[in-house]
Amino acid sequence: MPTLRRRILDLLPRLNINVTNVEPGAALLTRRGGYRITRVGPRSWLVRRGKDGFADQISRMAGKSPKKWSSVALGPSARLFLDGRLGDEDEFQMHKAAQDYMGARHVAALLRHHQVNCVFDVGANIGQYGRRLRQHGYRGRIVSFEPVSATAEKLRRVAEDDPEWWVYPYALGREERVDTINVVYGSMSSILDPTMFGNERYKRFRNTRPEEIDVRRLDSLMDEALKGIDEPRPYLKLDTQGYDLEAFAGAGVWKSEFVGLQSEVALMRIYEGMPRMTEAIETYEAEGFEITGMYPVTREETTGRVLEFDCVMTRADALPA
Structure with missing residues (x-):
């Protein structure tokens, strides 16, 4: 049976809120029309229509230190956020x-x-x-x-x-x-x-x-x-x-x-x-x-x-x- 947390997360899209699972036990909530998050590796996310401060929010949701993160602009409406502790295998993935x-x-x-x-x-x-x-x-x-x-x-x-x-x-x-x-x-x-x-x-x-x-x-x-x-x-x-x-x-x-x-x-x-x-x-x-x-x-x-x-x-x- 789904947990209460899971049922709440499943309900949120009906309230015009996007739910992105960042890591086990962590989810990112954003209003639709704002940010869209796509995981592109074990420690990296692509954020469209993002802003620099958004890395801090992703870091907090993932339980990581914001100082370990870096971001790269991919055009005017997207950024790639990377955990600075990527190992060689994580980098390849x-x-x-x-x-x-x-x-x-x-x-x-x-x-x-x-x-x-x-x-x-x-x-x-x-x-x-x-x-x-x-x-x-x-x-x-x-x-x-x-x-x-x-x-x-x-x-x-x-x-x-x-x-x-x-x-x-x-x-x-x-x-x-x-x-x-x-x-x-x-x-x-x-x-x-x-x-x-x-x-x-x-x-x-x-x-x-x-x-x-x-x-x-x-x-x-x-x-x-x-x-x-x-x-x-x-x-x-x-x-x-x-x-x-x-x-x-x-x-x-x-x-x-x-x-x-x-x-x-x-x-x-x-x-x-x-x-x-x-x-x-x-x-x-x-x-x-x-x-x-x-x-x-x-x-x-x-x-x-x-x-x-x-x-x-x-x-x-x-x-x-």
Whole structure:
């Protein structure tokens, strides 16, 4: 049963008060329309529409000394607050969380600016990307593709109460066929086999199982997926564990209809046959897409080198009139 404290905190949003859990046992209360707080690491918060004195309030709520805090302005309406006692591990986690957060905000802003009304979420897993789109204010259609049967069922449950979130249990590729996917725990299942580097880095590759899946061409599904949208402005997100260019090839003549795309591009090959970053970007640029942002997805902790980037791109000629 929820505690009295928890019931009170759950009631406050109805009274136009934001509740932000800062740490276990500590919550920050702010009036709506004032500050918005986003945790971006174990000892760091991003505060929008913040003021310098606000660090003291965060510190008191977290039980920390204000003198240990520092803040960095991120534009006229946001500040990043950092606990000065960040260790190396905390620092690394903060970088990852901050990059993820800023990447998601960049995509959300791009979707608004280009008036996107349908996002194709290829390699959806259990809907993490779709949920983040909704959290950042996107209300248009989401069309998700996830071929692993158990994962697709979890995705359906996530999307079932959202009438504008459609789920297809397919992989996408250059040709339509039945194929086998290597099912891996988490979000790394792939049609491709892991490389020696992939096997050494990810122990989960040692425990995989094959599953037969349907592979479809994206262009064979576009008319159905855009049904009911009067003036489609689609956006393509690819996260297929080394298979992005194959899925992109299957879009055929529809490639020029996407106002933007994002794709995981690799500096280190985790899967056999996956393209390197330069090849992937050259392919997308040849179709008229240009880079608007690069955000690290995975980084090697020991060396600091980036293994994969989320590459966000758009078409300069696709701006709305």
